[in-house]
Amino acid sequence: MSAADLARLQFAATTSVHWLFVILTMGLVPLVAVMHTRAAYTREPAVRAVRERMTRFWGQLYVINYAVGIVTGLVMEFQFGLSWSGLSRFAGNVFGAPLALETLIAFFAESTFLGMWIFGWGRLRRGVHVALIWLVALTAYASAFWILIANGFLQHPVGYEVRDGVAHLTDFGALLTNPNALVALAHIALAALTTGGVFVAGISAWHFAKGTRETALFRSSLRLGVWVGMLSSFFVIIVGNLQLPVIERTQPTKAALLDGGGWVKNSMDLMTILGNTVSTITFVAAFLLLKDVLVRKRWLAYSMTAMIPLPFIASVGGWVVREMGRQPWLVYGELTVEDALSKVGRGSLLVSCTVFIALFAALAVTNWTLITRFARLGPDGAQLGGGPGDGLGGGLRADEKPPVPAF
Numbered sequence: 001m002s003a004a005d006l007a008r009l010q011f012a013a014t015t016s017v018h019w020l021f022v023i024l025t026m027g028l029v030p031l032v033a034v035m036h037t038r039a040a041y042t043r044e045p046a047v048r049a050v051r052e053r054m055t056r057f058w059g060q061l062y063v064i065n066y067a068v069g070i071v072t073g074l075v076m077e078f079q080f081g082l083s084w085s086g087l088s089r090f091a092g093n094v095f096g097a098p099l100a101l102e103t104l105i106a107f108f109a110e111s112t113f114l115g116m117w118i119f120g121w122g123r124l125r126r127g128v129h130v131a132l133i134w135l136v137a138l139t140a141y142a143s144a145f146w147i148l149i150a151n152g153f154l155q156h157p158v159g160y161e162v163r164d165g166v167a168h169l170t171d172f173g174a175l176l177t178n179p180n181a182l183v184a185l186a187h188i189a190l191a192a193l194t195t196g197g198v199f200v201a202g203i204s205a206w207h208f209a210k211g212t213r214e215t216a217l218f219r220s221s222l223r224l225g226v227w228v229g230m231l232s233s234f235f236v237i238i239v240g241n242l243q244l245p246v247i248e249r250t251q252p253t254k255a256a257l258l259d260g261g262g263w264v265k266n267s268m269d270l271m272t273i274l275g276n277t278v279s280t281i282t283f284v285a286a287f288l289l290l291k292d293v294l295v296r297k298r299w300l301a302y303s304m305t306a307m308i309p310l311p312f313i314a315s316v317g318g319w320v321v322r323e324m325g326r327q328p329w330l331v332y333g334e335l336t337v338e339d340a341l342s343k344v345g346r347g348s349l350l351v352s353c354t355v356f357i358a359l360f361a362a363l364a365v366t367n368w369t370l371i372t373r374f375a376r377l378g379p380d381g382a383q384l385g386g387g388p389g390d391g392l393g394g395g396l397r398a399d400e401k402p403p404v405p406a407f
Contacts, residue, residue, distance in 0.1 A: 003346045004338055007083040010353040012323070016316050017360040018076055021069030021367065023315050026144060026189065027196025028062045029137045031224060035059075036133050040126045054217045057379040058200065059133075061371055063118065068367040072360060073106070082352060084330070086340035091331055094160050094169045095150055102146035110139035121385030145185055152181025154331050155322070156250040167334070179246050184322070187243060190236035191318065194278060195311040197229030198304075201285070203375045205304035208295040214379060223289055226304075230282035233311075237275050240318075247325075251332060254325030264325045271317035274310045281307055 001009070035058060039051035080088060087095065116124075117132040124132070152175075153160075159174030160167045169175065204222035212218055248255045257264040285304060288294040295301060326332050330340040374381050 001346075003344065003349050004341050006346065006349040006353045007341055007344075008337065010083065010349070010356050011079055013353075013357045014072070014076055014079065014360050015323075016319060017364050018069070018072040019315065019319055020312055020364065021065055021072055022144075023188075023192045023195050023312065024065050024199060025062070025069055026140055026192035027194070027311075028058065028065070028199065029133070029140055029196075030193065031196050031200055031228060032059045032062050033130075033133045033137045034224065035221075037130050040130045050216045051220070053214075053379040053382070054221055056382040056384045057217070058221065060374055060382045060384040061203075063114070063384060064370045064374065065367060066114065068363055068370075070107070070111070072363055075356070075359065079356070083342050083344065083349065084340050085342040087330055087335065089166065090335050090340070091153065091157075091167045094153055094157075094167050094175070097169070097172075098146045098150035098153075098175070102143050102150070105139050105146065106143040110136060110143060113139060118384065141189060144188060148181045148185045148188070149175060149178065151322075152178040152184065155184075155326060156180035157331055157334055162334070167331075180250055183239065183243050183246055187236060187239045187318075188315075190232045190239055191311065191315050193232035194229055194236055194275075195315065197225045197227070197232060198278060198282070198307055198311050199225070201225030201229055201282070202305040202308040205294065205301040206375075207378060209298045209301035209305070212378065217379060219292075219295065222295065222304075226282055226285045226289060226294075229278065230286050233275060233279040233282055237272075237279060240271075240275070251326060253329075254321075257325055258321075264321055267317040267320040267324070271314045271321065274314035274317070278307065278310050278314070 032055060035051060035055040039048055039055050042048040042051055113132050113135040117129065117136060120129050120132060156178060157167070158178050159169060159171035161170050162168075200221055202225075204218040204225060207214065207218045208222070244255075244258075247258070254264065258268055259265070281303070285294055285300075288300065293300065294304070328336050328338070330337050
């Protein structure tokens with residue numbers, strides 16, 4: 001493999017893994033915010049206690065994914081300087097501003113709000129505590145906005161002029177309204193909500209299949225996950241199709257690849273098939289919830305659990321379409337991949353590629369091992385917010401759990 005191939009492989013592998021963390025973070029945090037809001041403003045003590053336990057349980061899974069994902073994001077920053085110094089030289093004046101804003105939002109504002117939310121259980125006023133988790137959700141999507149603005153410039157450069165071989169920002173408004181960024185942001189936001197909904201529904205269904213005693217908690221979680229997954233998966237298909245005219249207008253090479261076959265076309269087909277599959281299954285599941293059919297039939301519950309990986313695979317397919325479709329350009333029509341590559345030897349890139357991929361694989365395994373462990377433990381294993389009785393509505397004693405459902 002050439003130096004350029006190794007650099008591309010390194011970036012593709014690490015970015016794909018990082019994206020799996022991001023899409024779950026974006027998809028799960030609004031659901032946790034909804035759960036917390038319902039818990040905080042429920043007056044009936046027994047119902048409030050169940051909803052608080054639900055918030056703690058799903059909030060802990062979210063925090064695990066967020067914490068490990070932050071590490072992958074930090075490591076990715078090194079790749080720009082290591083492998084793609086040509087991009088910084090050419091587009092740093094344009095590309096740098098959105099990335100700086102994303103860093104301020106993601107690593108400062110979002111992390112600060114999340115930290116206050118985590119340590120605010122039983123210490124902050126109800127309204128303030130609820131506002132914090134909504135601010136976490138808002139900053140997560142604001143972070144995605146700035147990343148898409150930066151990536152949109154790579155896909156369809158606007159609002160700039162080239163002087164002495166360097167791009168200079170001339171119209172910040174054009175950069176912010178780039179259609180290649182905004183339509184993609186809507187598509188990604190809906191894909192994230194689909195992922196979060198299916199994740200919540202799948203884990204909830206697994207607990208029913210295992211005969212959980214936490215029927216009230218997981219029935220509410222299952223209902224929320226199914227409805228969010230159904231609605232968002234329906235609209236993600238519609239918004240995804242809205243990108244096609246934008247691609248045809250701004251990236252004719254990618255449009256031709258989508259018609260002509262190869263990796264890009266195959267990835268597009270995979271994403272479409274999986275998206276339609278998730279939309280269909282969640283639509284059927286919404287009706288099966290009406291008389292608890294979904295939770296009384298173990299094979300149906302396990303089917304929901306088996307669906308958890310599908311949105312993740314579909315999202316990676318979408319990322320492949322977006323990134324590979326503009327080859328050989330790094331900045332479409334302006335800077336090729338070869339010109340953006342740092343003057344780093346093939347041996348150095350081989351070592352860094354191996355180390356980065358191994359590190360990201362280890363982080364991914366660690367993340368999913370922790371998530372699986374705490375998901376299996378259920379709300380009794382939740383450590384977020386301290387012990388029972390510390391928070392919104394107090395804990396729920398073991399002897400207060402609902403009876404085991406009949407299957």
